[in-house]
Amino acid sequence: MMGSSAKPVMTSEEFRLLKDYVASKFGLKLESSRREALSLKLLPHLRQLRLSTFSEYYAYLKFGPQAAEELNTFISLLTNNETYFFREESQLNAFSQAMLPALKEKKLRDGDKTLRILSAGCSTGEEVYTLAMLVLESGCFAWSWDVRITGIDVDHKAIAQAKKGIYAGRAFQSTPARYLKRYFNECSEGYQVNEAVRSITRFMVGNLLDVDLLPEGGLDIIFCRNVLIYFGDETIKSIVENLAHSLRDEGLLFLGHSESLSRITTCYLPLRLPEAIIYQLKGKNPT
Ligand SMILES: C[S@@+](CC[C@H](N)C(=O)[O-])C[C@H]1O[C@@H](n2cnc3c(N)ncnc32)[C@H](O)[C@@H]1O
The missing domain is CATH 1.10.155.10 (Chemotaxis receptor methyltransferase CheR, N-terminal domain)
Structure with a gap:
């Protein structure tokens, strides 16, 4: 003692x-x-x-x-749980303005009306809710679409907070006022994400190193931002190759702006957009 x-x-x-x-x-x-x-x-x-x-x-x-x-x-x-709504705007613009409309076109051609997005290492949930708001705001996947945006993190406490969906202060440092007005309800502890956003999101505790964490081939887009910086190259390779198995054909991977897969794995192709680099499963055509 x-x-x-x-x-x-x-x-x-x-x-x-x-x-x-x-x-x-x-x-x-x-x-x-x-x-x-x-x-x-x-x-x-x-x-x-x-x-x-x-x-x-x-x-x-x-x-x-x-x-x-x-x-x-x-x-x-x-764990470092640093996160906030609308983090790294340039990538979010690429997601909502370039990728979502192209994905919708492709899905309509294929007769597939589902949209599956994962935030891998979602911390307290701000990234998941941001993606949900952008999907709703895009108007691309309304009505008969089956949309699900899932957040996974190894930190139980962070996931519990994400499920509550109540935020204040720094979480809103980059949030445009119209989103706050449209997608949150004021409450005693700050602002709670509203039902329209919550209904298309879900959260689970999970370790990205666990090979059985995700089912094969079901995801359209994965965000894994500001997570890989905490790993060595071997682990990054295992994680991104693990994530590759859970992506659909032509599935996309968004990393943080300081993260890169060059010299790590050859299974993704970098798509160089004006505002961001996005990774696509190799051998497939861009959406
Ligand atoms: C800095 S936060 C990034 C949050 C968000 N993606 C963003 O960009 O704002 C990193 C998160 O990765 C999570 N993380 C670290 N190692 C993990 C692992 N092996 N499996 C799942 N999550 C992990 C941490 O718990 C932490 O919440």
């Missing part, structure tokens, strides 16, 4: 154990420069658990009676 004034220091060996464990479970890459930050984040939690050292915490995390639950708490402490 830890005395009231004792403050355990995370040794480099303890950091290595935690770092390797997190890499094996979630693919996340913890740079050694994050040792101190990790230690500070974990300290209050160690106190709560009445553990004296990070080695004890490692044993508790890996072999403790509630190891699975503890892993969820640990990953919540580690």
